[in-house]
Amino acid sequence: MTLAEILRKSASRHKHLCPRQVLGARMGLLAGELLHLDIPRADKRLLIIAETDGCTVDGLIAATGCHVGGRTLRIMDLGKVAATFIDTYTESALRFAPRREIRSLALDYAPGARNRWQAMLQSYQKIPAEDLFNIQSVCLKIPLAEIISRPSAKTECEMCGEEIINGREVFRNGRVVCLSCAGENYYHLETNSRSPLAVH
Ligand SMILES: [Zn+2]
Ligand SMILES: [Zn+2]
Known part of the structure; x- marks a missing residue:
């Protein structure tokens, strides 16, 4: 699926499109690419631990097919727009968090936007991934077998x-x-x- 298709799907669940859904969708898309996993998935190979509930999660779900009912999405509420993507076969895990500068960067990418919110909405779809997210390889403290x-x-x-x-x-x-x-x-x-x- 393209980003535009994912955002359409996410927005229909969310009633409208908002900047954090875009971040969730971009994280999901990029995680699939970096972990070499086809998304959206219908199986349980990909597990996401999202660090907040709300808008971001709808973007994550639309991009990856992971969901709470499938036991492929967990919320560990740290109040952060961040998420860790785990390939449960290889146990490689990547944590994504938005970079601090993205709000100001958003204004550069959408100079004609009506307001900051619109600027974020448009720019988060365009800013290159490496400028949008910090991505770290992580090891889970709780064994995966115990989490699942x-x-x-x-x-x-x-x-x-x-x-x-x-x-x-x-x-x-x-x-x-x-x-x-x-x-x-x-x-x-x-x-x-x-x-x-x-x-x-
Ligand atoms: Zn929202
Ligand atoms: Zn009891």
Whole structure:
């Protein structure tokens, strides 16, 4: 697919086109090229770890075919328009981040643009990749096998009784527990919490 086709696809998901979708699309296209992987893909060979949610991700999805439901896209929210692309066969991994200068560079590439936003939208499609991104080879700190885990794995938390899939359980005091019960929960229960479905 060409960049224009990817952007059309991304924009239809996103309701309009915006500069960060362009960055996501350019990253995805270039990652496919540098990792020698045909994109968009329908298999699970390419894994993306995106460092933010939002606009960028729609560009990444449109370019690569990776998506959360396919377990080929993860969000590790560091609040950065950056992403790491991993060839899960070879384990080569490339991290892309926009260069600091691209906002000012955008004005040079689109002198006639109506405003800064338009300048970014147009220029990010034209600026050569090497001026747009810093690209680094990286090694994952968590082994790839652990990140992907076993999709068939299934167990039950010995504290809350909820099912845990993909091998995400941990051991605490000799018990198999979910991460929430192990203290890594992102919520706490309201006092006197009861099901909204409970009969009054
Ligand atoms: Zn957007
Ligand atoms: Zn639990």
